[in-house]
Amino acid sequence: MPRNFKAILAYDGSPFSGWQIQPGRTTIQGKFAGVIKRITGEQMLPQGSGRTDAGVHALAQVASFTLESPIPVANLHTALNDKLPESIRVMALEEVPLEFHARHSAKAKTYQYRVYRSAICPPFMPNYVAHVPWPLDASGMQRAASIVVGKHDFTSFTATDPEKTARDNKERFSMNDNVRTIYSSAWESRGEELIYTVRGNGFLHHMVRNLVGTMLLVGKGTNTPADVERILAAKNRSQTGPTAAANGLYLVSVEY
Amino acid sequence: MPRNFKAILAYDGSPFSGWQIQPGRTTIQGKFAGVIKRITGEQMLPQGSGRTDAGVHALAQVASFTLESPIPVANLHTALNDKLPESIRVMALEEVPLEFHARHSAKAKTYQYRVYRSAICPPFMPNYVAHVPWPLDASGMQRAASIVVGKHDFTSFTATDPEKTARDNKERFSMNDNVRTIYSSAWESRGEELIYTVRGNGFLHHMVRNLVGTMLLVGKGTNTPADVERILAAKNRSQTGPTAAANGLYLVSVEY
Numbered sequence: 001m002p003r004n005f006k007a008i009l010a011y012d013g014s015p016f017s018g019w020q021i022q023p024g025r026t027t028i029q030g031k032f033a034g035v036i037k038r039i040t041g042e043q044m045l046p047q048g049s050g051r052t053d054a055g056v057h058a059l060a061q062v063a064s065f066t067l068e069s070p071i072p073v074a075n076l077h078t079a080l081n082d083k084l085p086e087s088i089r090v091m092a093l094e095e096v097p098l099e100f101h102a103r104h105s106a107k108a109k110t111y112q113y114r115v116y117r118s119a120i121c122p123p124f125m126p127n128y129v130a131h132v133p134w135p136l137d138a139s140g141m142q143r144a145a146s147i148v149v150g151k152h153d154f155t156s157f158t159a160t161d162p163e164k165t166a167r168d169n170k171e172r173f174s175m176n177d178n179v180r181t182i183y184s185s186a187w188e189s190r191g192e193e194l195i196y197t198v199r200g201n202g203f204l205h206h207m208v209r210n211l212v213g214t215m216l217l218v219g220k221g222t223n224t225p226a227d228v229e230r231i232l233a234a235k236n237r238s239q240t241g242p243t244a245a246a247n248g249l250y251l252v253s254v255e256y
Numbered sequence: 257m258p259r260n261f262k263a264i265l266a267y268d269g270s271p272f273s274g275w276q277i278q279p280g281r282t283t284i285q286g287k288f289a290g291v292i293k294r295i296t297g298e299q300m301l302p303q304g305s306g307r308t309d310a311g312v313h314a315l316a317q318v319a320s321f322t323l324e325s326p327i328p329v330a331n332l333h334t335a336l337n338d339k340l341p342e343s344i345r346v347m348a349l350e351e352v353p354l355e356f357h358a359r360h361s362a363k364a365k366t367y368q369y370r371v372y373r374s375a376i377c378p379p380f381m382p383n384y385v386a387h388v389p390w391p392l393d394a395s396g397m398q399r400a401a402s403i404v405v406g407k408h409d410f411t412s413f414t415a416t417d418p419e420k421t422a423r424d425n426k427e428r429f430s431m432n433d434n435v436r437t438i439y440s441s442a443w444e445s446r447g448e449e450l451i452y453t454v455r456g457n458g459f460l461h462h463m464v465r466n467l468v469g470t471m472l473l474v475g476k477g478t479n480t481p482a483d484v485e486r487i488l489a490a491k492n493r494s495q496t497g498p499t500a501a502a503n504g505l506y507l508v509s510v511e512y
Contacts, residue, residue, distance in 0.1 A: 012379040057380070086382040123268040124313070124384065126342040 002066040004100055005073075007032075007046070007080075008092040009061045014127040014247065015087055018054040019061070021045065028052075028088055032063065035083045039076065040069040049102045049109065049254040050203070055246030057128070060091065062254045064102040100256070108183065108255040111208045113196040114248045115216070129193065130212075130248035136219035138194060142187050143225040144218045145196065147232065148211060151181040155235040157211050158204035159243075178204055178235075187215075194219075197252070206243050214241035258322040260356055261329075263288075263302070263336075264348040265317045270383040270503065271343055274310040275317070277301065284308075284344055288319065291339045295332065296325040305358045305365065305510040306459070311502030313384070316347065318510045320358040356512075364439065364511040367464045369452040370504045371472070385449065386468075386504035392475035394450060398443050399481040400474045401452065403488065404467060407437040411491040413467050414460035415499075434460055434491075443471075450475075453508070462499050470497035 009028070017025035021033065032046050046065040052058055071079075077093040084090070099105075116122075116129035117136065125131075148154075155178040182200040189195075196212055214231060217223040223241070231239050265284070273281035277289065288302050302321040308314055327335075333349040340346070355361075372385035373392065381387075404410075411434040438456040445451075452468055470487060473479040479497070487495050 010379050081376060086377065087379045089376050089379045091376060120337060120345050120347060121342065123266050123343045123345045128380065 002068055002098070004064060004066050004096050004098045005076075006094050006096040006100060006102070007063045007065070007090050009058060009063055010089045010091050011058050011061065012087040012127070013052060013055045013057045015085075016054065018056070019048050019050075019052045028058075028061075029063075031084060031088060032080075035080055036065065036067070038083060039079045040067055040071060042067050042069060047102045049106045049251075051205075052249075052251055053206075053246050055127075056249045056251065057247075058251040060253045061251050062102045062106070062256075064096070064100055066098070102254070105256050106202075106254050108199055108201055109203060110197065110199040110252040110255075111203065112198075112250045112252050113208060113212045113244065114250070115194040115196070115212075116192055117194060118192045127247050130245045132194075132216060132219075134220065136194065136216070137221060138187060138189060138219065140221075140225055141194070141215045141219045144215045144223075144228040145185045145187055145198075145211075147225060147228050148182050148185050148198075151179060152232055153177065153179050153235055154204050154207055154232075156231050156237060156240050157207045157214070158237070159206040159210075160237050180204065180207070185211075208249060209244040209246065210237075210240055212244035212248070216244065217241040258324055258354070260320060260322050260352050260354045261332075262350050262352045262356060262358070263319045263321070263346050265314060265319055266345045266347050267314050267317065268343040268383070269308060269311045269313045271341075272310065274312070275304050275307045284314075284317075285319075287340060287344060288336075291336055292321065292323070294339060295335045296323055296327060298323050298325060303358045305362045305507075307461075308505075308507055309462075309502050311383075312505045312507065313503075314507040316509045317507050318358045318362070318512075320352070320356055322354070358510070361512050362458075362510050364455060364457055365459060366453065366455040366508040366511075367459065368454075368506045368508050369464060369468045369500065370506070371450040371452070371468075372448055373450060374448045383503050386501045388450075388472060388475075390476065392450065392472070393477060394443060394445060394475065396477075396481055397450070397471045397475045400471045400479075400484040401441045401443055401454075401467075403481060403484050404441050404454075405438050407435060408488055409433070409435050409491055410460055410463055410488075412487050412493060412496050413463045413470070414493070415462040415466075416493050436460065436463075441467075465500045465502065465505060466493075466496050468500035468504070472500065473497040 017027050019028045021027050021030040046063040049062045080090045114129040115132050119133045121131040180202050185198045187196050273283050275284045277283050277286040302319040305318045336346045370385040371388050375389045377387040436458050441454045443452050
């Protein structure tokens with residue numbers, strides 16, 4: 001009888017080519033699978049709640065995997081953190097019922113995006129924020145953020161590669177459309193930063209970064225909140241803002 | 257008539273082999289000199305308030321340098337931040353009287369040392385804190401910290417390489433002894449961290465890191481505050497604790 005595990009992972013995305021295992025690349029999933037193999041001798045692929053792109057960080061990515069090994073949970077937890085690079089940490093590990101699957105069982109996810117506003121970006125932060133030193137209309141951005149709350153077709157905000165998007169959708173949600181429900185979407189000011197927090201039942205590839213890129217154009221005055229409404233309704237990428245840089249994005253939590 | 261400049265630099269020490277220029281190594285002084293040359297065509301060596309070792313960070317290192325170029329200060333400031341790596345930032349730049357020298361004119365310096373205490377060090381922090389996951393007696397460490405306040409011979413807490421130390425002393429303070437005056441020395445608790453802040457008229461090579469290493473032995477219970485008093489009085493390195501890791505140390509400010 002295999003045992004099923006749920007791991008909560010935090011990682012600094014900077015040194016990795018994203019979550020998903022790829023030949024010849026250093027990825028979080030690849031490192032995690034390799035370390036589990038070293039500890040238990042078992043070859044398996046831990047399933048994440050979803051992919052994160054190269055440079056994207058996680059405060060609490062969730063991964064599930066099954067093992068035959070009788071290793072006690074606490075020992076496995078310690079061994080994982082001993083052998084993983086310091087830029088990946090297992091914050092929590094527990095044994096869960098066999099039917100739990102990090103991706104299929106996910107009910108909601110929360111992402112944050114950090115924008116640093118001062119003229120000079122501190123030397124410790126370039127990998128962890130998007131630096132936007134020009135004036136931003138935060139109240140316009142807030143109005144734009146509220147527009148996406150609710151159930152919408154987010155085709156306008158998904159990645160331009162349709163094959164990849166279709167594949168992602170199928171893998172992630174077993175559905176072929178781009179409809180997602182956003183429960184909350186808001187900017188807050190914290191010191192020198194503007195931080196966007198968005199919680200929804202699922203996110204398309206590049207969706208948060210495309211939303212942020214479009215809202216930053218509102219902040220800059222290039223677009224209005226009404227433009228965002230129009231772009232959302234258009235269901236095509238042609239007028240969406242640029243994809244915001246990966247390094248400002250954090251997967252904050254996954255709910256089950 | 258040359259113009260004299262004072263720059264306040266912040267840097268992430270992680271990717272550098274310390275402040276001081278060295279052939280074949282990437283150093284902060286080397287990068288800074290190279291960028292000034294690219295902007296103005298002038299070859300000169302910016303003088304820091306003191307060296308920082310490989311991995312040590314600065315919130316406000318001070319460097320001075322002279323130029324013949326008539327470039328306006330604001331333009332030079334912008335050009336420096338455009339051309340320097342993101343891990344080095346010029347936070348402020350001003351023209352100062354010719355007699356100002358970042359090292360010779362320094363009256364006091366403040367360093368901080370960050371110790372992260374929780375069992376799991378977040379993946380974003382390994383380069384920026386020392387991770388000490390065992391229980392620490394913070395009040396014992398505080399008593400030890402207060403012992404070094406005042407004018408003392410810090411031979412017990414300097415680097416073991418006597419040639420290097422003598423050279424540093426001569427360069428930094430034009431004196432051949434190890435007497436320094438510490439104005440304040442204290443630990444404070446901030447979230448999961450214990451932070452040591454020390455302000456003095458000067459510091460020997462490795463002095464802050466050796467003080468921290470010795471105080472951490474008090475925190476661990478291996479030494480008592482009375483041992484620190486004895487070690488200070490002994491004026492030799494034989495019983496001093498290990499040199500604490502470079503990555504927890506920050507040069508916070510230099511006073512003139």
